[in-house]
Amino acid sequence: MSMEDYLKNLLVYGIIILLMSYVMKGFYVDSLITAILVAFVISLLNTFIKPVIEYISLPITFLTLGIFKLVINGFILFLADLILGSHFEISSVLMAVLSAIVMSLLSNVVGAKEL
Numbered sequence: 001m002s003m004e005d006y007l008k009n010l011l012v013y014g015i016i017i018l019l020m021s022y023v024m025k026g027f028y029v030d031s032l033i034t035a036i037l038v039a040f041v042i043s044l045l046n047t048f049i050k051p052v053i054e055y056i057s058l059p060i061t062f063l064t065l066g067i068f069k070l071v072i073n074g075f076i077l078f079l080a081d082l083i084l085g086s087h088f089e090i091s092s093v094l095m096a097v098l099s100a101i102v103m104s105l106l107s108n109v110v111g112a113k114e115l
Contacts, residue, residue: 001113006043012112013039016103026091027099034087041080043115050076073100 001009014036021029029035053072054061061068074097081090090096107114 005113009112009115010036010039010043012110013042013103013107013115016106016110016112019106020099020102024095024099024102026095028089030087034084038080038084038088039115041083042076045076045079046115049079070097070101073097073104076100077103 014032017035017038018029018032021027021035029038050072053075054069057068057072061072074093077100078090078093078096081088081096090099
């Protein structure tokens with residue numbers, strides 16, 4: 001993926017995150033700049049932390065036929081919430097999992113690649 005594609009994906013994910021904050025209660029983002037920063041933090045977590053978590057949770061992911069990956073994605077969002085503090089808030093772990101599902105669906109609709 002080229003740098004231009006990566007920056008486009010960051011912008012698309014930032015807009016998706018901002019729209020989700022307007023629609024979903026329990027999901028809060030300050031501004032578009034914060035939403036793009038959230039997308040950047042999520043991309044870093046997906047690069048460095050997510051593969052380790054997926055490797056450790058491989059047996060349960062296998063037993064649930066891959067559905068546990070939604071929980072992992074929600075956990076990544078929750079970690080981003082912990083890192084960014086008051087600028088990005090998710091009310092609960094369940095909201096993080098639901099937000100990960102919605103984010104995945106919306107990114108597939110607009111054709112954005114995973115960060």
